[in-house]
Amino acid sequence: DSGVTQTPKHLITATGQRVTLRCSPRSGDLSVYWYQQSLDQGLQFLIQYYNGEERAKGNILERFSAQQFPDLHSELNLSSLELGDSALYFCASSVPLSPGQGDSNYGYTFGSGTRLTVV
Amino acid sequence: DAKTTQPPSMDCAEGRAANLPCNHSTISGNEYVYWYRQIHSQGPQYIIHGLKNNETNEMASLIITEDRKSSTLILPHATLRDTAVYYCIVRVKAGNQFYFGTGTSLTVIP
Numbered sequence: 001d002s003g004v005t006q007t008p009k010h011l012i013t014a015t016g017q018r019v020t021l022r023c024s025p026r027s028g029d030l031s032v033y034w035y036q037q038s039l040d041q042g043l044q045f046l047i048q049y050y051n052g053e054e055r056a057k058g059n060i061l062e063r064f065s066a067q068q069f070p071d072l073h074s075e076l077n078l079s080s081l082e083l084g085d086s087a088l089y090f091c092a093s094s095v096p097l098s099p100g101q102g103d104s105n106y107g108y109t110f111g112s113g114t115r116l117t118v119v
Numbered sequence: 120d121a122k123t124t125q126p127p128s129m130d131c132a133e134g135r136a137a138n139l140p141c142n143h144s145t146i147s148g149n150e151y152v153y154w155y156r157q158i159h160s161q162g163p164q165y166i167i168h169g170l171k172n173n174e175t176n177e178m179a180s181l182i183i184t185e186d187r188k189s190s191t192l193i194l195p196h197a198t199l200r201d202t203a204v205y206y207c208i209v210r211v212k213a214g215n216q217f218y219f220g221t222g223t224s225l226t227v228i229p
Contacts, residue, residue: 092162110163
């Protein structure tokens with residue numbers, strides 16, 4: 001158990017639907033990161049939150065959105081789902097960083113992922 | 120956005136040392152080299168990281184060349200459970216995001 005909890009583990013839904021993936025970071029971690037891993041794409045960085053605020057965006061589609069709540073858990077919302085959105089979605093968290101601290105040598109702790117299948 | 124180059128696959132005999140190379144010729148002076156591995160669709164697992172000096176922990180050793188343009192991850196006594204995709208990552212200077220490349224698929228052979 002890495003300490004990062006993702007729910008649900010598996011999700012099957014139809015095209016055009018909307019789903020919400022949830023992530024609880026390790027206790028004390030303020031930063032949360034979302035990654036998408038498709039079969040042919042590898043691990044793609046989507047978005048980062050730090051203490052409730054968006055910190056960085058990667059290759060996140062406009063149909064996708066995320067937020068981090070006061071208790072630091074995060075949700076990734078995927079809407080108007082397409083077959084190509086089928087993938088593993090990972091959440092990771094890291095030790096607290098102060099704003100602007102870009103040279104931290106801390107790594108990430110990943111959750112076990114949510115496998116999304118769009119049919 | 121990945122700034123590293125790794126061989127796509129490698130084999131290693133069980134019990135032998137596995138040496139996984141990584142090129143990062145454009146690395147900046149304050150960027151760290153990180154290694155993660157992913158075992159069959161599980162979440163990636165942190166292995167080790169370093170800046171200039173060689174590093175060792177209970178899982179592996181990291182050897183960084185003096186010019187920092189390449190590094191080698193060493194698993195001293197590979198077991199079947201070390202079969203995984205290994206990612207070499209350079210931390211982006213301006214932020215904290217990790218950009219994963221395609222990694223090296225290591226197969227440990229009995």
